[in-house]
Amino acid sequence: MACESEKWVLMVTAQTPTNIAVIKYWGKRDEDLILPINDSISVTLDPEHLCTTTTVAVSPSFDQDRMWLNGKEFSLSGGRYQRCLKEIRSRASGFEDEKKGVKITEKDWENLHVHISSYNNFPTAAGLASSAAGFACLVFSLAKLMNVKEDHGRLSAIARQGSGSACRSLYGGFAKWIMGKNDDGSDSMAVQLADEKHWDDLVIVIAVVSSRQKETSSTSGMRESVETSKLIHHRAKEVVPKRIVEMEEAIKNRDFESFAHLSCADSNQFHAVCMDTCPPIFYMNDTSHRIISCVEKWNRSEASPQVAYTFDAGPNAVLIARNRKAAALLLQRLLFHFPPRSDADLKSYVIGDKSILQDVGVQDMKDVDALPAPPEIKDNIAAQKYKGDVSYFICTRPGRGPVLLSDESQALLNPKTGLPK
Amino acid sequence: MACESEKWVLMVTAQTPTNIAVIKYWGKRDEDLILPINDSISVTLDPEHLCTTTTVAVSPSFDQDRMWLNGKEFSLSGGRYQRCLKEIRSRASGFEDEKKGVKITEKDWENLHVHISSYNNFPTAAGLASSAAGFACLVFSLAKLMNVKEDHGRLSAIARQGSGSACRSLYGGFAKWIMGKNDDGSDSMAVQLADEKHWDDLVIVIAVVSSRQKETSSTSGMRESVETSKLIHHRAKEVVPKRIVEMEEAIKNRDFESFAHLSCADSNQFHAVCMDTCPPIFYMNDTSHRIISCVEKWNRSEASPQVAYTFDAGPNAVLIARNRKAAALLLQRLLFHFPPRSDADLKSYVIGDKSILQDVGVQDMKDVDALPAPPEIKDNIAAQKYKGDVSYFICTRPGRGPVLLSDESQALLNPKTGLPK
Numbered sequence: 001m002a003c004e005s006e007k008w009v010l011m012v013t014a015q016t017p018t019n020i021a022v023i024k025y026w027g028k029r030d031e032d033l034i035l036p037i038n039d040s041i042s043v044t045l046d047p048e049h050l051c052t053t054t055t056v057a058v059s060p061s062f063d064q065d066r067m068w069l070n071g072k073e074f075s076l077s078g079g080r081y082q083r084c085l086k087e088i089r090s091r092a093s094g095f096e097d098e099k100k101g102v103k104i105t106e107k108d109w110e111n112l113h114v115h116i117s118s119y120n121n122f123p124t125a126a127g128l129a130s131s132a133a134g135f136a137c138l139v140f141s142l143a144k145l146m147n148v149k150e151d152h153g154r155l156s157a158i159a160r161q162g163s164g165s166a167c168r169s170l171y172g173g174f175a176k177w178i179m180g181k182n183d184d185g186s187d188s189m190a191v192q193l194a195d196e197k198h199w200d201d202l203v204i205v206i207a208v209v210s211s212r213q214k215e216t217s218s219t220s221g222m223r224e225s226v227e228t229s230k231l232i233h234h235r236a237k238e239v240v241p242k243r244i245v246e247m248e249e250a251i252k253n254r255d256f257e258s259f260a261h262l263s264c265a266d267s268n269q270f271h272a273v274c275m276d277t278c279p280p281i282f283y284m285n286d287t288s289h290r291i292i293s294c295v296e297k298w299n300r301s302e303a304s305p306q307v308a309y310t311f312d313a314g315p316n317a318v319l320i321a322r323n324r325k326a327a328a329l330l331l332q333r334l335l336f337h338f339p340p341r342s343d344a345d346l347k348s349y350v351i352g353d354k355s356i357l358q359d360v361g362v363q364d365m366k367d368v369d370a371l372p373a374p375p376e377i378k379d380n381i382a383a384q385k386y387k388g389d390v391s392y393f394i395c396t397r398p399g400r401g402p403v404l405l406s407d408e409s410q411a412l413l414n415p416k417t418g419l420p421k
Numbered sequence: 422m423a424c425e426s427e428k429w430v431l432m433v434t435a436q437t438p439t440n441i442a443v444i445k446y447w448g449k450r451d452e453d454l455i456l457p458i459n460d461s462i463s464v465t466l467d468p469e470h471l472c473t474t475t476t477v478a479v480s481p482s483f484d485q486d487r488m489w490l491n492g493k494e495f496s497l498s499g500g501r502y503q504r505c506l507k508e509i510r511s512r513a514s515g516f517e518d519e520k521k522g523v524k525i526t527e528k529d530w531e532n533l534h535v536h537i538s539s540y541n542n543f544p545t546a547a548g549l550a551s552s553a554a555g556f557a558c559l560v561f562s563l564a565k566l567m568n569v570k571e572d573h574g575r576l577s578a579i580a581r582q583g584s585g586s587a588c589r590s591l592y593g594g595f596a597k598w599i600m601g602k603n604d605d606g607s608d609s610m611a612v613q614l615a616d617e618k619h620w621d622d623l624v625i626v627i628a629v630v631s632s633r634q635k636e637t638s639s640t641s642g643m644r645e646s647v648e649t650s651k652l653i654h655h656r657a658k659e660v661v662p663k664r665i666v667e668m669e670e671a672i673k674n675r676d677f678e679s680f681a682h683l684s685c686a687d688s689n690q691f692h693a694v695c696m697d698t699c700p701p702i703f704y705m706n707d708t709s710h711r712i713i714s715c716v717e718k719w720n721r722s723e724a725s726p727q728v729a730y731t732f733d734a735g736p737n738a739v740l741i742a743r744n745r746k747a748a749a750l751l752l753q754r755l756l757f758h759f760p761p762r763s764d765a766d767l768k769s770y771v772i773g774d775k776s777i778l779q780d781v782g783v784q785d786m787k788d789v790d791a792l793p794a795p796p797e798i799k800d801n802i803a804a805q806k807y808k809g810d811v812s813y814f815i816c817t818r819p820g821r822g823p824v825l826l827s828d829e830s831q832a833l834l835n836p837k838t839g840l841p842k
Contacts, residue, residue: 231660234652272697275689275692276693279717280689289706
């Protein structure tokens with residue numbers, strides 16, 4: 001060790017967004033390297049409402065690599081963590097901070113241990129792609145700490161080895177994960193299609209759906225699909241490539257009609273492939289189906305679609321409205337069909353960007369009860385209410401990529417001990 | 422008219438089974454002629470529990486074609502009825518009954534009107550393929566009445582023009598609908614693969630599932646799938662042909678493992694195609710999914726599958742057990758997860774062949790409440806109960822094809838007036 005004092009703790013804190021795929025990733029061609037069978041495209045969600053914050057620290061006083069997730073210690077022994085750590089360490093460069101008395105040579109990194117503390121600003125168990133934000137943040141913050149001089153593309157290829165969709169969380173706005181061709185995965189990485197300012201009309205409402213079912217993990221689900229579905233390969237080879245081209249075009253031109261059509265069709269096809277798996281995988285439930293019906297009915301009653309929907313490996317709906325006005329009309333419909341339980345507080349039922357609630361003209365539960373049935377609904381079955389079937393709504397928008405948080409007060413580790421604050 | 426007395430009424434009564442596809446029909450290549458995009462295979466259900474009875478009558482005193490369904494008059498103006506009537510009339514032969522003073526020449530049939538009365542021994546609205554049994558019975562009974570000298574294959578091609586799957590109801594046991602190649606549909610007809618005695622171990626339990634959703638009709642559903650699904654053509658061209666060969670082989674060899682695997686996979690793929698339709702079609706609901714989970718979990722805990730499942734265009738499950746013992750164990754599991762509402766009567770909750778209830782050792786509601794959780798279930802979520810989510814169960818078996826009922830007391834029309842009794 002080339003540093004004189006053994007007391008220093010070097011720390012970096014970063015914040016990384018989660019993302020939602022609008023052209024879905026489902027199926028790997030290499031399980032270890034996490035190489036997909038098709039390209040995918042995602043929207044990055046605003047980290048103000050959904051993100052992971054991670055502090056990584058290094059110190060000669062640490063005697064092993066350790067990690068804490070939402071304050072609880074968590075084993076780093078999993079292959080995916082090990083692979084990310086190894087890939088970043090192998091790219092580390094020398095670092096010197098004379099003031100702090102820190103000097104680390106390229107070779108030192110191999111023997112220095114790290115402490116990692118990570119925190120999600122949304123419920124981890126809600127099925128909101130926490131592993132995407134988590135691995136992206138781990139790789140991004142470690143790369144900064146270890147003075148890795150690679151661009152976001154190369155970093156995305158490392159994050160990919162932690163969790164496939166994490167590679168898309170290295171960018172704000174819209175990102176594409178290019179599946180690549182190489183056996184070693186070196187060309188399987190994400191690129192940015194457009195930043196978050198490119199299409200800032202979009203408003204996103206997430207319905208976190210209550211579920212009594214135990215869900216199949218996406219890792220085992222996609223493995224079973226690749227092994228047993230008779231439709232997945234046709235999807236990957238014949239359907240997705242065309243959709244990727246069309247989706248890039250739609251995003252470039254801010255063509256909401258095409259964007260909505262492609263997002264909905266691709267989400268449904270992903271769930272179709274899950275159902276074609278043996279045994280079949282059901283991620284959506286009756287509530288998910290009802291949300292789709294509500295959106296489809298409304299979209300068809302308008303001259304052009306107002307809202308796109310997409311569902312990941314769970315029952316939650318991610319609804320992308322073409323603008324604020326459409327988002328308010330959407331929230332009105334959602335609150336009509338899925339009012340909170342009578343004992344709920346509206347403030348904890350609609351979270352995130354609450355200003356949309358004001359556009360809806362809803363201030364309290366009485367206003368929710370008074371919401372009229374949407375005009376496109378013509379019969380009693382379609383106007384039914386399903387109280388309590390949605391746990392809560394999150395209002396958000398497309399957002400920025402990873403950022404460093406330089407304010408030390410935001411760090412999750414104590415700058416002296418390197419342990420969670 | 423070549424007959425002397427104008428008072429006679431000539432009548433035929435027939436009974437025709439319904440059928441359930443195990444390799445599904447979904448998608449037409451010709452909407453008018455009802456020509457499918459792939460072959461399909463079905464099991465005929467025992468008419469004792471699920472059938473249509475139809476009486477057709479002809480008399481010079483009738484002044485128009487009329488029809489009654491379950492006692493209510495019903496318009497025959499629909500194209501599908503007209504087509505079946507026309508096809509049968511064009512094949513009618515002369516008939517003479519000297520005793521009754523009836524003489525009808527081939528040409529007379531064009532000017533004679535018919536009365537038709539049809540009755541289903543199961544709820545029409547329950548989504549149990551009533552149109553298949555109905556059109557098969559209409560065509561079969563009219564053909565007998567009009568002395569049509571064509572075999573069941575030719576008759577099946579006529580029934581097909583009423584309702585596609587009706588062509589398979591012309592046979593007992595197992596039937597295959599051959600899609601055919603001709604533009605005029607002349608080679609699109611059903612054949613029998615094996616009669617009902619060939620594999621008489623099988624026991625069928627139908628779960629009629631309560632639903633709050635309004636369902637897409639199969640006619641419009643399959644049209645939308647053909648127009649918008651990117652997977653349906655791959656299914657029809659690449660997947661189904663192989664499955665048809667394998668299913669024929671499984672039936673021939675009474676190979677339950679292959680039969681179950683193919684039935685379940687093909688049902689799931691049909692629903693996958695529905696989900697891949699734009700807008701997506703959801704026929705199965707959470708209860709359907711739970712029934713599948715229950716069966717899959719059990720099958721996987723045994724050395725080989727005990728039960729096959731298949732779902733048509735609705736949430737009802739058709740469960741085919743390998744034998745009576747498996748059927749009893751199945752019913753035990755189903756009653757555990759889906760007990761009747763507390764105010765229900767067990768006798769109306771399990772209908773059809775009630776003897777299976779005795780095998781289960783369940784005589785009243787107290788016995789249902791006392792049923793233990795199935796041994797393959799390991800956690801509380803999987804052991805949940807869903808009271809009231811199933812309306813009732815029908816226990817049945819594979820059954821015979823159409824038969825004539827010669828006992829006039831079973832006729833649905835008055836032999837003197839030709840009007841419903």
